[in-house]
Amino acid sequence: MSQDPNGPATLRHPLKRARGLGSAKGGTDHFIAQRISSIALLFLSIYVIALVISLVGDDYLAVRATVAHPLHATLLVAFTIATFWHSKLGFQVVIEDYVHTPVWAVTLHLINVFVCALAAIAGVLAIVRIALGA
Numbered sequence: 072m073s074q075d076p077n078g079p080a081t082l083r084h085p086l087k088r089a090r091g092l093g094s095a096k097g098g099t100d101h102f103i104a105q106r107i108s109s110i111a112l113l114f115l116s117i118y119v120i121a122l123v124i125s126l127v128g129d130d131y132l133a134v135r136a137t138v139a140h141p142l143h144a145t146l147l148v149a150f151t152i153a154t155f156w157h158s159k160l161g162f163q164v165v166i167e168d169y170v171h172t173p174v175w176a177v178t179l180h181l182i183n184v185f186v187c188a189l190a191a192i193a194g195v196l197a198i199v200r201i202a203l204g205a
Contacts, residue, residue: 101160104160108156108157115146139203141202144202151191159183162187166179
């Protein structure tokens with residue numbers, strides 16, 4: 072532990088402080104994004120479960136008409152985006168914590184981003200297609 076002349080003792084090495092190396096200042100943003108997406112998913116999941124339960128027993132055309140309603144389509148798109156964004160953030164943390172080989176880490180990060188992005192795009196396009204009557 073080194074003694075900082077301007078304040079209390081710190082665990083950072085003086086050379087690290089001099090070079091400006093330390094926190095990347097990105098962990099808090101990631102943490103907040105994960106928490107916000109989980110709160111959004113809490114409410115959106117309740118909505119989606121209620122919607123699915125309300126559609127049990129309905130025929131194809133009734134389900135399609137319900138999903139095509141602008142409010143339902145908007146909330147389903149929000150649910151899809153929030154789900155895959157939250158998934159991407161969660162897998163990113165797992166990769167950073169448990170994959171220690173740089174090549175594997177980069178590869179898995181790329182796969183994570185592309186799979187989540189493609190799945191989100193496919194889900195949104197499916198909902199938009201139903202909403203627009205295609």
